[in-house]
Amino acid sequence: MRPYRAMARIAWRNALAYRVPFLMSLSMLVFNLVAMFALWRALLGDGNSLAGFTWPQMKAYLLVSFFTNCLVSTFTDFAMASRIRSGAVAVDLVKPVDYQKGRFAEALGFALLETAAAATVCAVVLVAFGGVPLPPPGRLALFVASLAAVVPLKFLIVYMCGLLCFWTQNYLGISLARVAVSGILSGATVPLAFFPAWLRHVAEVLPFQAVTNTPAMLFLGRSPGLPGALAVAVQLLWIVALWWLARRLWHVAVRRLTVHGG
Template sequence: MSHTTAVDRALIVISFKRRLAYKSGWVFGLALGGGAMLISMAMWHNLLGTGSLSGYDWESMRAYLIIGFIAATMVFGASDFTIADRILDGHIAVDMTKPVDFQRARGAEYIGSMISTAPTAAVGVLGAWLLFDPPGPATPVAGVLTAVSFLLLFPLAFGITYLSILVCFWTKRYLGIMWLREALLSFFSGMMIPLAFMPGWLQAVSWALPFPHFTATPAAIYLGQVDVPGALGLIAAEAAWVVGLWFAGRLVFRFAVRKVTVHGG
């Protein structure tokens, strides 16, 4: 194992353990996210009844909402303020002197914090499964490809979050940026409502962004709304966003540390 990989693994473990120390966060996340999911279940059950809307009936909507809950728990439960604080309080000046790549180190920490959301997601999914009995994946292959799509959410979520955090170099504030990012992600990913319910032009705008891969892509694969080549195409697009956002983050960071002064440092 290379030194760099060992450092990545150590940072993931440290971040994971740090988040595990705050068990109240699990309870809060489960109450907030799980409660929202149950409310959505009740609402869509009343709206759909025995009918369907834009290709979604009550059976498929149950699975869709659970997939959205898992994605939201993973993404919104991750630790992003710790990265932003390093920029805002000037600690990044110390990070720049360390023989560790800043972006890669923060990525490992972020992914570790995402992994720590697994207990919350697991309990929420178990409860929803017992209460609503959603359908399984359309095929075994669809189940495997859905899992692959979820795995890609880890680097994809970091790429979007990292770029938004770098804006702190100019704004000296992060809370508003975080709210904007989460609002855009919730809407354009399909977490609020399936993209199929939106006008055609808005669907086109959504699919031109990385956000649909948080909910719409795994849901479409899981429910069999796309065949295997279509599912592989969606996963390839998701992977392309991961790579593109990573290099975009490196480019913006290189410009930011040269052009921006942080708190007079």
């Protein structure tokens, strides 16, 4: 475990050293959050409700969505993709650490800064727009567990997309497609409750909804008791399944690596 802890510490220091790109990415998320707040407050601020959402509930949903969007969003994918495209990944292969576990350790290191920044922004927004009611302790514990599961879930989705660089010459298109698909099917762009029935059913059987919809519904109390515990269990099952799938994809992808020179 010592090498992985060292990799997480190095990732944390790199995040602090290259904080300008992170702050630029964060500013775009903050701008989107403020825009969504303005939109939904205009729709629900007079006591209206849509699909069962009142303004205080939508405010809580938007904050949870923003928080999950901040996690594993800036450093992990482009850093890995850059090393694959440049061939520097060959250096990673000779290190006495598991490649997938090493990238996850780095994602955890980056997540420390992402979590601190997201929590700070949420606190400022709550002061500016008013607070939201906290769930009772039992549901709050499930929400925290669900939120913790978001980091490995997002990492695995990002990691597998990054591995596609073994087959492509450019990662930007893959990244933009991942952000768009994940944003829609996770419920980060619009809550799944607003989807047509057929699209909602499709989203509910895919892993993306476990990134935003699951923790948000737990916070709002729409998955109380046993359904909430089952929702967290589904997140854990997706982590296990995607971890196994990512390892299979890595074994196939690494066979395509060609490094020239002596």
